[in-house]
Amino acid sequence: MAPPVSPLAPETFAHLPPLDGVRLATHASGLRYKGRTDLLLAEMAPGTTMAGVYTRSLASSAPVDWCRKAGVKGKGKARALVVNSGNANAFTGRAGDQAVAATVKTAAQLIGCKETEVFVSSTGTIGVPLPFEKITAALPRAVVNLKADAWLEAAKAIMTTDTYPKLASRHVRIGDVPVTINGIAKGSGMIAPDMATMLAYVFTDATLPAPVLQKLLTKGCEKSFNAITVDSDTSTSDTLLLFATGQARHKRISDVADPALKAFREGLDAVLLELAHLVVKDGEGATKFVEITVRGAASAKAAKRIAFSIANSPLMKTAIAGEDANWGRIVMAVGKAGEKADRDRLTIRIGGIDVACNGAAVPNYDETPVTHHMKGRNIEIEVDVGVGNGRFTAWTCDLTHGYIDINGSYRT
C-alpha cells in the first residue's frame, strides 16, 4: 500500500513547458515495481553542455562514479540521461560497473553519440545486483517514444518512497532572449533510506559553456540542496545534473561573472531552491517545514555548522513534531556545534518572537504566541550567536512516528 501523500505537499504540481532540445520518455521496465514506470530516458540536442554535483559519500555508487568520470573525460558534453528507480546499483562490486557500461553502451548506440555523453543514475535498494538487461531491453522501446511534453511523467518515473512528483520551472532572459529552466527531482529525506537517494536534473535551452555551468551549479547548490537535511544521512547516490541544450540564440557568454547572466542565475537558484524545498517537504513522516536562520556567527561556514547542528538534532526535531517551543534544545544544539558562540549574547526567536535574549529567557516570557506558531505547518527559528557577521539558512522537517514507521519496516 502506498503511504499517504505528505501533508506538506503542494496543492498542484508545477506545469513544465516544453524546452528546446530536450525530449523525454518513460517506461515500465519491471526492475522492482509493478504497474508503474521506473525508467527515464532524456535525449538532449547535439551541442548540449553539462555540469554535475555528486554525493560526497566515499562509498559512492557505480552510476555516480561513471557520471564523475564521463563529465571530465567528455569535457562536459551530454546527449542522454538514463535514470532508473527501484535499484540503486550501489555496493554491487564489479557487477555494478558492468551494469553501467551496458546501459551506457546501449543508450549511446540508440542516440548516436559517444559513451561519455551518456549520464546515468540509479535509485533504490543498496547491495542488490541491478538486472540491467531489463534496462537495455527497455531503452529501444523508450527511444521511439521520446517527446517534448513529458515532464510530469519524467518526475514520476524517478520516484521511490516519494509521495509526490517534484517539478519547478522559471522563464528568464539572457540579454533580450527568453530562456527556460526546467527541473525535476526525487528524494524523500535529504537522503532517507536506501530507496530515497536525492536526484535532481535541471535543463535549460541556454547556450553556456560547461565551465560556466559548473560554477553556476556549484554556487546555486550551496544555498539550496546543500542547505537541506531530513535526517543527516547521506546517500551513496546523490546526484544533481544541469544540462544546457544551446538552443537559445542569445549573446555569447564565456564568463560566469557576465552581468547578462544575472537573471539566469536568479532563475536557476530559484529552481534549485524550489526543488530542494519540495524534497524536504516530502521528508519521511514530515508534518512541519522548518526554516533555521543563524546570524552573528564567526563566518558563513560557522553559521552553516550551527544551523545544521540545530536542523539535525533529534531532540529539536521531536520537539517540533510535538509542537513544543522547547528553546532549551536550541541552546543545546548551538553548544554542541563546536563553533564560536557568545553564550551571554545568544538570542533566539521562534516565529519572529523573542524567546531568549542575551543568554537567558526574556523577562516575563509569554509562551502563548510561540505555542501558536508551533502549531502551524511552517516553523521559523532564528538564532543570533553574537560573535560576527556569518549567516546561513537551512531547512529541515520534524521527526515523527511516521519516520520510524517508514524506516523501521521499510524492506518488509
Place this chain on the structure above:
Amino acid sequence: MAPPVSPLAPETFAHLPPLDGVRLATHASGLRYKGRTDLLLAEMAPGTTMAGVYTRSLASSAPVDWCRKAGVKGKGKARALVVNSGNANAFTGRAGDQAVAATVKTAAQLIGCKETEVFVSSTGTIGVPLPFEKITAALPRAVVNLKADAWLEAAKAIMTTDTYPKLASRHVRIGDVPVTINGIAKGSGMIAPDMATMLAYVFTDATLPAPVLQKLLTKGCEKSFNAITVDSDTSTSDTLLLFATGQARHKRISDVADPALKAFREGLDAVLLELAHLVVKDGEGATKFVEITVRGAASAKAAKRIAFSIANSPLMKTAIAGEDANWGRIVMAVGKAGEKADRDRLTIRIGGIDVACNGAAVPNYDETPVTHHMKGRNIEIEVDVGVGNGRFTAWTCDLTHGYIDINGSYRT
C-alpha cells in the same frame, strides 16, 4: 506518570559497599519533583584528590564552568559534591553563576573547607532560573544525615528521565592493599532531552595525586563514556568526576605508568564502561543494545568517526528497532563518515555472520540467521573498512516510537 522501566535495565542493582572517606546524604528539596529526593550531598575526607571530564558544549552550564575552574584553582583537592536534579541551571545568565556561588559557599561553611573544594552539578530543564534558596536551605539538614551506606539513595536522587538507578563497583589491589572503586551515574540518552544530562561520579579510597587521577580518567573515558551515543545530542552539563579519598595505605604512586596501578586502571575502566553501558541501556525508548566495532580503518580516530557515523544514523537505528538486517544502511553510514574506506574490500558482519564481503553481498546470502540475531536484545555489528589497523568500538541503542513519545511531549 513515570515511564516504564527500560526493557534493557539490569535485573538487579549493583550493591555498592561503604567506601572509606565518603559519606552521602540525599534530600527532597522540592526543586521540581514532588515526593522524591532531588539533592545529593557527598562529603569526602580531608586530603581527597579529584579529576574531571566535562561537556565540550560551548554553551556549558554554570555548574560545569565552576567545576572546571575550581579543579584548576584548588589544584585538584575536593571535600564536597552537591548535585541537584530537576533544574539544569544552564542558560540562566549571571543568575546561574550566583546560584552556584551561593550553593558552594553554604556547602563550604557546613563541611568546613575551601570553596574550591566544593563541586556542583545540576541536571534538569534548561533556561529556568535555579531556586537555589531551596538548596541552601536543604544542605544544613542533609549534612546531619551523612552516612557511609547510601549509594543506592544517591544514585536515585540524581535521576531525571532515567528509568532506573545506575551503579557499579570493583574491588582491586594496589600492591597488596585492597582498594574499592564505586561509581554512580545518571543519563537517559547520551544526552537526551534537557532533562537527561549525563552525570557520573566515581569514588575510590586509593591514594593518588590529582594529575595521576586526571590521566586515568581522561584515558578511561575515551573507551567508555566517549564511546556511547543515544541520539548524537550533547548536553550543556555533562560531567564525569573521579574522587580519591586517600584512605587506603598502599605504596606511594606518583606516575600513571607505575605497574602497581595496572589492576586499579582495569578496575576503573570496568566501572566506567559498566556505567556507560547502563546509560545507553536506559536510552530514551531503547529496546536494543547495539555494539558497533569498526576495524581496518586508517587510524583509531578514523575508526571512531566511522563507528559513530553508524551509531548516530537515524536510518540504522530505525532499522534496528524494526529488527531489519538492512546492511545497505551500514554502507551508507560508512560512506558518509568522510574517512578512508576501500569500498571493494568493505566487509560487514551482523551477529558474527558475514553479510557483505569485499564490496558486495556475500554469495548465496542467507538472511535467516541474521534476522534471528536482529530479534534479540543485544545487536552486534562489525565492519572492516579494509585500509589499515585502526579500531574502535561504540555502543548505542535503537531509535523507536518511544523516543518520539518521550521527546515530542516532554515538557507538557
